[in-house]
Amino acid sequence: MSTRIVQVSGTISAMDHETFGSNERESAPVSGEAVVSTEGFPSELVKMSLGVGGEVRVDLDLNVSVRPNDVVRIEGSAKLFEGDDENTQDLEDEEAIQIQVLPGTPRSYKAGLANTGFGGGDKADIVLTFTNEEANVGLTSGGLASGFRVSLWKVDDQGEHISFKEHGPFAGWTALNYADGRILWRHTDNHISLWKVDDQGELISFKEHGPFEGWVPLSYDDGKILWCHADNHISL
């Protein structure tokens, strides 16, 4: 199983039906991305709301998880609310979404929601496209036979353990250090992967550099990566 990068794009178009006067319409782009690697653990792909006309709201919540053979499963819901204001919890229609996206095969999906109740006529159309590609993190090639697992602990002012997040092990990769929401990894060939992680230690994005002839990465801090050359130059 490889690490997958899953993206969703599309549009939500919604209409607040008015008995008097003209109907009100809004639309908004849908855009979300998640990197998933651990089977069975869903990650948030997109979570958004679109309000229209002062009375209608559309909520779209989707999570993604990896299945066997690099297939990913998208699960969640699209909901249409209509009431006294856009924060109303008066649910008029709902569509449960559960689809599989095959690796390298974009898939489109459409949902139509309608308020068919008294005073209804409100509706929403949701058009989505999902992609499921191999994440080029370089951390999974060669399998999981070597490398080190890291556990990033969150601690309070007194140093007491609050929570933790584990990553790896990834073949050939060693974590060098953590600073400012970044984990710096070094590969045995001396190229690096700088991970941006959120407050829970979850991977948000990453950037790879190198390898550069003769240079060995040492650490990351304050927006800078420190490299050491075989003849003992340093570079910031």
Ligand SMILES: [Ca+2]
């Ligand atoms: Ca209305």
Ligand SMILES: [Ca+2]
């Ligand atoms: Ca209105």
Ligand SMILES: [Ca+2]
């Ligand atoms: Ca209503």
